[in-house]
Amino acid sequence: MFRRTFWFTAGAAAGVWATTKVNRKLRQLTPESLAAQAANKAIDAGHKLKDFALDVRAGMVQREAELGERLGLEAPVDPELPAQRRFAAIDRPEHTYNKHTYNSYNRNEDH
Template sequence: MYKRVFWIALGASVGVLVVTKGAKTLRKFSPSGLADSASGLPGALSGSVRGFLDDVQYAAAEREMELYRALGMDSPDPDGPHDR
């Protein structure tokens, strides 16, 4: 008899845990849950893109100065680019 009570209690506990986890998962994938999880994404994504573009711009300026030094020039032409 105690074995039967043990297994019934264990089954009920596992059932409650499964239903609770399932409800959390379903709530997470509902439209409002997806909207909540995506609300911080644009800010984080724009910050990452901005950081990447800053790194690219810095690297391009650094490489430009390396090329000017390699050509024996100290700085870019003050007149700006010329059409050829």
């Protein structure tokens, strides 16, 4: 008698456990749940990408400082020398070509 009760209880517990597990899995596979999981993964990827970009930027600043130090670009300015000048880009006139400004000679008009 105890043997049957034990196996009946074990079977019922296994059935409840399996049903719970299957229902959980089915809820994970609904479109809303899949969309939420994808959004969470995209947000995590965005955070990782931002962290990577910040690390790259910090490395760039550090390397530029090292190079400036080695090349003497960060050295104090000598008062006898003129200040370093930066050249502005040469302004080129915009291309004024359009059909209204050029000579619209049509050789077929003369004939």
